[in-house]
Structure formats: structure tokens, C-alpha cells
Amino acid sequence: MGDDCALLPASNVSQLITTDSLSYQVHFDDNVDAHQAGEKLIKRNLSDIAAMGGRPQHAVLALLCGPNISITWLELFFRGIRSCCIQYDLQIVGGDISTLPPSQFSAVLTLFGSTESVRLRNTAQAGDWIYVSGTLGGSIIHKHWSFTPRLQQGSWLAARSECSALMDLTDGLAKDLNALIPAQCQAKLDLSKIPISSDAITLATQANRNPMELAFCDGEDYELLFTVRSNQPIAFEHAWAQRFPQLQISRIGQLCVAGDGARYVDSQTGESLAWTQGYEHLKQT
């Protein structure tokens, strides 16, 4: 801190870099606890590192805020950042502060991690099984503030040869799963295996909607979505349960060579699935 750049020593492993932001009136409003907002900024980025099988190391923080920001709020925000950095052994090595017009606030964190065995999104093949960790949907009620980045699980998966592709779920299964499906393939999904969260059921009941739609389309699950080579699912599931007994995984489907263009197919009926829209960024109004 104090110089024009942060200075880091040379490193003999591959570097991961991710950047993510948190903005007032978009990701939070006046009702949100500042400490939780600070934690969320860090954890969103940690989830991206987990999604590549990496370990977090350093971060730089760009703070953009209007002159009328509450100093008390900002202090609590930084305490949230700090407690999260301590918990995940992460160092903030530099940053920038910049003015915005009144009542605007954004924070952008760029996070660096390291990995010896990285997992990408585009390395799955036909025949691979599709898995998700945890439960899906309804995160707006609670989970989008209180999630745990799946760092240990991501790192463990990246080190296992049967795990063929890995990412995290941020924009909803319906949108994110697309990235794992190779060209000329489709995902045959077993809808009975989709792990619908209790919050998705609560929300769906209140709004008279289909809970399955929320599990597919709600954003901010911050769970892992990954594929496993076809001949080893049972042994893999056993190894996971031994290592992570507290966190369920669900084998929700399989990648198959596609006869037609449908990306998502119901494995029971063979019909094309309608849930293909996740959270869309930058919708034009």
C-alpha cells in the first residue's frame, strides 16, 4: 500500500484472476447490513476462484462513492471485508478510491488465486454426468447474503481426474449449464433429481409459481456445477460423501450427443425443456 501499484513476488504456479462488483440500488439497498455487503463482495469473487479449483491469495479493491456516503456505513462495510479476508486467508494488497455523484456507490474487487490443477468449463464430453452441489433457487430470501464459497470442494474436484469440467452457479442453472455443454451435445436432465431449495418452494407458493422454474432460473446460488466421467459416478459419489458429508450433491443428468438442436431435454419424456433463461445482465429496457 502507498505506492502506485501493489508489488507481488514471482510465483511458480498458474495465476487465476477474477473481478466482480457490488453496487448500491442494484445488489443492495438501505435495508441491507453493511457488514454483510462487505462480506458478499469478497465471497462472490471467492466463488469464482472455487469454480476454477483455485486458492485465493491477494485482492485489490476499487471503491467508487458519492461524497454523501455515511462513514459509519463504510466502516461496517470494511469490517465485513476484513472479517471475510481473515476467514479465507486473503490479503488486500492495493486499491483505489474515486468519487461518484451523490448517493452512488460501487465497489469492485479483483481477486488473484493460484492453482496447480485447474478445471475449465469447456472440457466436458458426451457421456459425462452432470452434478450440482447444495440446493437451488429462492436465494433472494436469504442465501444470496449468507452463502459459503465452495473453495474446499472446488479445489478437491480440480484434483480428481474424473471431474471433467467445473464452474459456479451465479446466473441460474438454466443459463449457466449452457457453458458446460459441448457442441453437438445436449443435457438430458432428470427433473426428479433437481435439488429444489426450501426457499424456492416458499417463494413459489407465495407467488403461485412452479418451484422447478425458480430452481432453474433464479440467480446467486453460488453452488458448484460440474461434470464427471461416465464410468465412475458411484465411486465418485462415495468419495464426495466421505470428504464432504455436510454438503449434498445431486446427479441431475448426463451429456449426450444430440440428434436435434435442443440443449436441455427431459430424460423421462424426451421433450425439450422450456427453462432456458437465467438471469440476464444488461437487459435493454
Add this chain to the structure above:
Amino acid sequence: MGDDCALLPASNVSQLITTDSLSYQVHFDDNVDAHQAGEKLIKRNLSDIAAMGGRPQHAVLALLCGPNISITWLELFFRGIRSCCIQYDLQIVGGDISTLPPSQFSAVLTLFGSTESVRLRNTAQAGDWIYVSGTLGGSIIHKHWSFTPRLQQGSWLAARSECSALMDLTDGLAKDLNALIPAQCQAKLDLSKIPISSDAITLATQANRNPMELAFCDGEDYELLFTVRSNQPIAFEHAWAQRFPQLQISRIGQLCVAGDGARYVDSQTGESLAWTQGYEHLKQT
């Protein structure tokens, strides 16, 4: 691109990281050329890399914008970024896009560089001469859009043993010089050597102000401020003129052990100088 993080190979030299932002209604308005705005975002960060004697390598870009942004404007903005990346051999390896409320726009660039011989700010000593490159003040007229990051000069300075400390001028000489002055020292400044820009003189004439005040206090000069060991100024100046005949440097003063607390002293009169305020971020209104 396309995965949750950017992935970079291991590196055997020290890494530099800097982050800087550009926001609508703060750094630019509707009258500003989008291409120039894109270039400026890159060049501000390049100036920080120059200030540590580094070479730029990779960057990640976080884009935050309201849904009503003009796609034409955004395309021109990206063309500005692209042309600057080509010019400075810089690769954008990842990023994030995120929504803001209508009519808000910020872009945050985090830039990575490498260096074999880094120069910091806090390594100057009593006796060292103080230099600036180029001319100072009045950047609001033109230069804050059209400056050249001093990358070649920064890298050259960092490799020379007589250069004892180095930084760039972004908040104005009056504020930035403080960072180079060791504890128990002061800067004795020769006001006749301060390189006042012709734009500072134009502005001062229009506003009936002292051009020297603008040279000290205006921000966004994007010149280098550095110190040189005491016994070698003439040889050093000769070497600079040979290597960079197009860019003047000015020996504006010397670091001296201080009898009292004044940080800036007029070397002719011995009086304390009043220009001690540069551009202040986050002024509370």
C-alpha cells in the same frame, strides 16, 4: 475469456497490480469522445505501471452500466480501449459486466505488469535531487485526455541506480510530492525551475490566478516525479537528454534534513510554501 477466472501462466519476475476507474459525470460527460474515454481508462492505469518502472502485460475490465446506455457509445469506448491495448501491447484477459441504475456508468480496469527492477516512493534520502518530467498544470484544457503514459521513461529510470525513488503525478505536485519526502526531511524547491505548462498560463490568465498555483495544485499531469542521488545530477541529466531528447526534465529542488516541520520551502527565501493542497478525493460536503 468464458471461464470464471482468467488463467495466467506462472511468472518468474515480480508482479505489479494497479486498479483505476472512469465514471460518467465524474471523469467525463456527454461532450466527451467515447474513444478518448476508453483510451483514458487504459492510460491512467499504464501511468501507474510506469510509476513503478514496470511493463504492462494483462488487464481485467469491470464494466458497470445502466440499462439505457447507448450501444454506439459503448462500441466507441471499446474501440478506444482496443486501440490503446494494441499500442501498448496489453491484453485484456477477463472481466465482468454488471447493471447499474439508469444513466450511471463506471468502468474499472485492473492492470498487471512485470518488473525486474522496481522503484518505490519511500526510498529517497536527504541530499537527493527532485525532478519532474514534462510540464505541469492546466491539464483540464487538453492534456488529461491526450497524455502519454511515461512507460519507457519509468522503465529506464528504474534500471538506473542513481534514481532513488519514483512515482507519477496524478493529484498534483503539491499533494504527490509529500509521498517522496522522508521523515525529518523537507523539500527545498527552486520555484524558477517549476515547468509551468502553457495551458496553466492560459487558464491562470483567464481566471486571474497565479499560474504557479495551477502547476502545483492541478491534478492529472501524468508526468513522472522522481529523485536522483546527490552527487550525480549533471551526468544523469546528460544521459536522460541522450535517451529522451523529446521530453524535458526539470530539477525542481532537493531533499534536506528539516529544522522545523515545514515540508516545502522556497530555496531562495527559505520561507515555507503555501501550495500544499493537491486534488482531494472524497471531500465531505
